Structure formats: C-alpha cells, structure tokens
Amino acid sequence: MIIVMNGKTNDSDLDNLVNKLNEMGHEVNIIRGEKRIVVGVIGDVENLVSVPLYAFTGVEEVIRIMKPYKLASREFKNTNTTVKVKGVTIGGKEVILMAGPCVVENEQQIFKTARQVKALGAKVLRGGAFKPRTSPYSFQGLGEKGLKLLAEAGKENGLAIVTEVMSVNQIDLVAEYTDIFQVGARNMQNFVLLKELGKTKKPVLLKRGVSAFLEELLLSAEYILSQGNSKVILCERGIRTFENYTRNTLDLSAVPALKQLSHLPVIVDPSHGTGRWKLVSPMAKAAIAAGADGLIIEVHPEPKSSLSDGVQTLKFDTFTQLVKELKPIIQAVGREFDLP
Ligand code: PEP
Numbered sequence: 062m063i064i065v066m067n068g069k070t071n072d073s074d075l076d077n078l079v080n081k082l083n084e085m086g087h088e089v090n091i092i093r094g095e096k097r098i099v100v101g102v103i104g105d106v107e108n109l110v111s112v113p114l115y116a117f118t119g120v121e122e123v124i125r126i127m128k129p130y131k132l133a134s135r136e137f138k139n140t141n142t143t144v145k146v147k148g149v150t151i152g153g154k155e156v157i158l159m160a161g162p163c164v165v166e167n168e169q170q171i172f173k174t175a176r177q178v179k180a181l182g183a184k185v186l187r188g189g190a191f192k193p194r195t196s197p198y199s200f201q202g203l204g205e206k207g208l209k210l211l212a213e214a215g216k217e218n219g220l221a222i223v224t225e226v227m228s229v230n231q232i233d234l235v236a237e238y239t240d241i242f243q244v245g246a247r248n249m250q251n252f253v254l255l256k257e258l259g260k261t262k263k264p265v266l267l268k269r270g271v272s273a274f275l276e277e278l279l280l281s282a283e284y285i286l287s288q289g290n291s292k293v294i295l296c297e298r299g300i301r302t303f304e305n306y307t308r309n310t311l312d313l314s315a316v317p318a319l320k321q322l323s324h325l326p327v328i329v330d331p332s333h334g335t336g337r338w339k340l341v342s343p344m345a346k347a348a349i350a351a352g353a354d355g356l357i358i359e360v361h362p363e364p365k366s367s368l369s370d371g372v373q374t375l376k377f378d379t380f381t382q383l384v385k386e387l388k389p390i391i392q393a394v395g396r397e398f399d400l401p
C-alpha cells in the first residue's frame with residue numbers, strides 16, 4: 062500500500078501516521094519529495110482496511126498496489142531512480158558504458174583494457190574475480206588477487222568497478238574492493254545473498270536469471286530494496302529459449318517493460334545475451350534505441366587467448382567502432398554520452 066501525503070506535512074503529523082502503521086505491525090519506507098511524501102507500507106495490509114487512514118492529517122491518497130513487488134514498482138515511485146557511484150550516475154540522461162574482460166587474468170590484461178575502455182568513454186570497469194563457471198574444471202577466477210588488480214586498474218584510470226559476488230561469505234571481501242556488486246544470472250534467486258546485499262550500502266547490479274520472468278527479477282530486486290538498499294540496477298542479459306544459434310535470446314522488450322513497471326535503472330549485456338561477438342554491436346545499439354540506461358560489454362586485448370567467453374568478447378578495435386556507431390543513436394533517443 063502507498064499512502065501519499067502532502068509535501069508540506071509536518072514531522073509530527075507524519076510520525077502520527079507512521080506510529081499507527083508500526084502499531085498495526087507494518088514497516089514503512091518513506092520517500093520525501095517537494096510536492097508529496099510517499100509512505101510505502103510493506104507486507105499484507107489486510108488489517109488496515111478498518112483504519113481510517115484519510116483521517117490522518119496530511120494524507121491525500123491511499124493506493125493499494127496489486128503488484129507483488131512494491132518498492133521496485135513505478136506506482137511506489139514514479140520518477141526514475143538514479144544510482145550514483147564514484148561520480149558516475151546510472152539511470153540519468155547519460156548512457157553509461159561498463160566494459161572489461163569476462164575475467165581478470167593478469168595485471169597486463171586488466172590495465173591495458175582499463176586504459177583503452179576509459180579512453181573510449183566507459184565509466185565502469187568490469188571483470189570477474191569469482192567466476193560462476195558451468196564446469197568445475199574451468200578457470201574459476203583469481204579471487205582476491207583478481208579483486209586487487211581490478212581495483213588498482215580502476216583507480217589508475219578513474220573508473221568505478223563492478224565485479225560478481227557469488228555467496229554471502231564473499232560479501233565482506235568483495236566489498237573491500239568493489240564499487241558495485243554484481244549478482245550473476247545464476248544467483249538471481251539466491252534470496253539469502255540478496256537480503257545480505259540489501260543490508261550493505263553499495264549499488265547492486267542484478268542480472269536476470271536465464272529462465273526468470275520479469276516479475277521474478279523485480280521480486281529479487283525487492284529483496285534488496287526491502288532491506289534498505291535502494292541502489293539496484295537491473296540488467297537484461299538474455300534468457301534461455303529454444304533458439305540455440307545464440308547463447309541466449311536477448312529479450313530487448315524487457316527494457317521498455319521494466320521501465321514501465323519499475324523506476325530502477327536498466328542496463329543491457331549484449332555479450333552474454335548473444336554469445337557471439339559479431340552480434341554484440343548490433344544488439345548494443347538496439348538496446349540503447351530501446352531505452353536502456355547503459356551497457357555492460359566484454360572487452361579484452363586478445364579475445365582468442367581469453368580464459369573465459371572469448372567468442373563473445375570485443376577487441377579494442379571493434380569496441381572503438383561500436384562506441385562510434387552508438388553516438389548518433391544515443392543522440393537520436395535524446396540521451397547523452399560523455400567522452401573523456
Ligand atoms: C558475467 O557477467 O561475467 C556473467 C557471468 O554473467 P551472467 O551472470 O549474466 O551469466
């Protein structure tokens with residue numbers, strides 16, 4: 062349930078309402094705007110039916126949300142959420158590029174990539190240190206050494222960093238280095254992990270599970286939001302369908318759909334979404350045209366020697382060409398792109 066109060070409501074009138082809601086066993090989430098104050102009431106609101114909420118001073122409207130996710134919904138907050146990290150704003154007018162290798166392999170690889178993507182306008186450096194590989198015999202990542210290298214390469218180039226956290230017991234370690242936690246597709250419904258990330262203050266890039274409905278993705282975001290962390294970025298990265306030419310089917314209709322259903326920023330990963338480097342640029346451009354707030358793209362100095370996902374990884378020259386081709390599209394959809 063959402064209770065909309067007049068923006069001029071004073072603190073004691075707001076407290077009166079909140080105290081009543083708490084007394085009835087409800088937690089609340091408050092957003093203060095200039096014109097209105099929105100009080101989100103979480104959980105089953107059946108017992109509020111008999112409470113005369115309109116009688117409380119300042120209350121203008123009481124809306125029952127029928128969607129199972131509340132804090133993530135556009136009904137709860139109808140202005141776009143922007144996630145700010147290290148001077149980067151995700152979800153604003155500017156289109157944000159996140160780029161880097163699938164996995165951090167060594168110092169030379171990550172520093173070379175960081176310098177290159179920075180020069181092309183990327184704002185966030187990606188790279189896995191803990192990798193969720195399908196086979197236990199595949200390279201699993203460098204762990205803390207990988208985190209260190211990624212953080213150093215980010216620092217040298219003034220880039221924020223994003224890296225995956227796979228389990229609750231990795232949160233503290235990953236938090237020491239990263240600016241943004243990445244929750245991978247395989248962990249989208251690891252609810253224990255989501256709840257713990259909800260207790261941190263760092264942004265979370267939440268990737269869609271391979272068989273997840275949009276509603277399930279938004280409910281996973283709700284797990285993080287409901288613990289107090291409002292910095293969630295949604296990521297469409299392709300879903301599994303009967304088509305097997307592509308690694309996944311990149312569901313670009315998810316972008317406008319998520320934008321309509323939710324206020325959270327939405328980015329697209331055309332690398333995992335297609336699994337083929339030749340399809341990455343066309344789908345990256347299509348994603349921006351569809352309204353994505355940014356892209357996360359795998360880039361490596363030499364994809365053929367990459368320890369993971371080389372077939373879907375762009376080289377510096379193909380990434381350079383992509384950025385060039387993206388610019389007119391960014392402009393055409395009324396967005397901005399900030400070159401260094
Ligand atoms: C990744 O981005 O490195 C990754 C493993 O992606 P996903 O979780 O979407 O498969």
Ligand code: MN
Binds near residue numbers: 163164333359370
């Ligand atoms: Mn990868």
